[in-house]
Amino acid sequence: MIKFNDLQKINALHADELKRVAAEVIDSGWFLQGERVAAFEKQFSEFIGVKNTVTCANGLDALHLILRAYKEMGIMTDGDEIIVPANTFIATILAITNNRLKPVLVEPDIETCNINIEEIEKHITSHTRAIMIVHLYGRACWSNKLDALAKKYNLKLIEDNAQAVGAYCFCGEKHRRTGSLGDAAGNSFYPGKNLGALGDSGAVTTNDNSLAKTVEALGNYGSHKKYISEYQGLNSRMDEIQAAFLSVKLKYLDEENETRRRIAEYYQMNTKNRKIYLPLSERDRESHVYHLFVVRTEKRDELLAYLTDNGVQVLIHYPVPPHQQRAYAGCWDGQHFPVTEKIHREVLSLPISPVLEAAETERIVKLLNRFE
Numbered sequence: 001m002i003k004f005n006d007l008q009k010i011n012a013l014h015a016d017e018l019k020r021v022a023a024e025v026i027d028s029g030w031f032l033q034g035e036r037v038a039a040f041e042k043q044f045s046e047f048i049g050v051k052n053t054v055t056c057a058n059g060l061d062a063l064h065l066i067l068r069a070y071k072e073m074g075i076m077t078d079g080d081e082i083i084v085p086a087n088t089f090i091a092t093i094l095a096i097t098n099n100r101l102k103p104v105l106v107e108p109d110i111e112t113c114n115i116n117i118e119e120i121e122k123h124i125t126s127h128t129r130a131i132m133i134v135h136l137y138g139r140a141c142w143s144n145k146l147d148a149l150a151k152k153y154n155l156k157l158i159e160d161n162a163q164a165v166g167a168y169c170f171c172g173e174k175h176r177r178t179g180s181l182g183d184a185a186g187n188s189f190y191p192g193k194n195l196g197a198l199g200d201s202g203a204v205t206t207n208d209n210s211l212a213k214t215v216e217a218l219g220n221y222g223s224h225k226k227y228i229s230e231y232q233g234l235n236s237r238m239d240e241i242q243a244a245f246l247s248v249k250l251k252y253l254d255e256e257n258e259t260r261r262r263i264a265e266y267y268q269m270n271t272k273n274r275k276i277y278l279p280l281s282e283r284d285r286e287s288h289v290y291h292l293f294v295v296r297t298e299k300r301d302e303l304l305a306y307l308t309d310n311g312v313q314v315l316i317h318y319p320v321p322p323h324q325q326r327a328y329a330g331c332w333d334g335q336h337f338p339v340t341e342k343i344h345r346e347v348l349s350l351p352i353s354p355v356l357e358a359a360e361t362e363r364i365v366k367l368l369n370r371f372e
C-alpha cells in the first residue's frame, strides 16, 4: 500500500540524530523549561523571521493563548468577533470559542481554499477585533488588501500557521515567512505536520514583545515569576525532548518542503483527467509547502473508493465543515456557506510527503488518469 504520510519513514531519515538527542535529554535529568527549549525558540525565531517564539503544548494552545493574551491585555473582551475562514480545521474555531469570542465565518475562494479576501470587509462590525487567516493545506494566504483592511479597521491580524511552517510570502518587495506576516501566529508541530515533533507541541511567533510575555506567563500557570500568579493561566509548555527533536528536524525543513513541491509539480504536470481539479500551482512556488495535496472532484467518494481499492491511502480534509458540526449546532443558523460545503463535498487529499517515492507518485498519477 502507498501510505498517505509515512511517519515511520519520515523520522527514520533522521533516526541517528533523534536517538542521540533523546539520550542526551534522558541523561540530563532536565525535562521542562531548559536550554533545549530556549535554543529551539531562538532557532525558530530566526527561521520564521520574528523577534519572539514562545513554545507551548500544541497548535490549538498556541492560537488559544494568543487570543487569551489579547483579552488579558484589554484588547479583546467576551463576545468580540473574530473573522475566520468557514472551511478551516476545527481547532481554529475552538481557539476562538474557548475564549468566549465569536467566530464570524467567511467563505473561502474555491481555487485556493483560503479565505476570500474580497468577502471580508462586509463582515466587519464595531465588535470585530481580529482577522484570523489560515494558510490552509500549506498555501500562504496574503495580500496587500488584507493588510490594508486590518490597518483601516484597527484589527489584529492573526495567522493559523499550523499547516504552512516554512512557506514564504512575497509581500510586495519583501520576502517573508508565514508566521511573521501578521501580529501573531500559531504554529503546530503535531507529528503529521511539515515540521513534526514526536508528540504534541506548538509555538506562538510574534514581533510584539508584550504579547509574547503575556503568552509565556499564561502558558505557565499565569506566572511571570514562580509562585506569583498574574493571570488565571494554564499549563501549556513544550517538553525539552520535543524541543531537541525539533531542533534536529528544523535543519531539514526547507529541503523537505522542496521535495513536497517537486511531488506537487509532478502531479500537476502529469495528471490529465478533466474530472479532477488539481490545486493551482503558485506563481511564487515557495508560497506553498504542500502540507496536503488536495484535489477536487464531483465524484469524490468514487475516487476515494477507487484509489483505496488500488492500494493508495487517501484522506479527506475535512469531511464536515465547522458550521455543520454538532458541537456548534445552532451557532450559524440562517447563514449559508455554499462554497465551503462544495469544498467539503468534493475534496480528497493525495499522498504527499518527503519520503514518497517517484515510482509511487507515478503509480498514483497513472491511476488518476485511468479514473472514469
Ligand SMILES: *Cc1c(COP(=O)(O)O)cnc(C)c1O
Pocket: 058, 059, 060, 061, 088, 089, 091, 092, 134, 160, 162, 163, 188, 189, 190, 200, 201, 202
Ligand atoms: C493541526 C492544526 C491545528 C492544531 O494544531 P495541534 O498541534 O494539532 O493542536 C490548528 N489549525 C490547523 C489549520 C491545523 O491544521
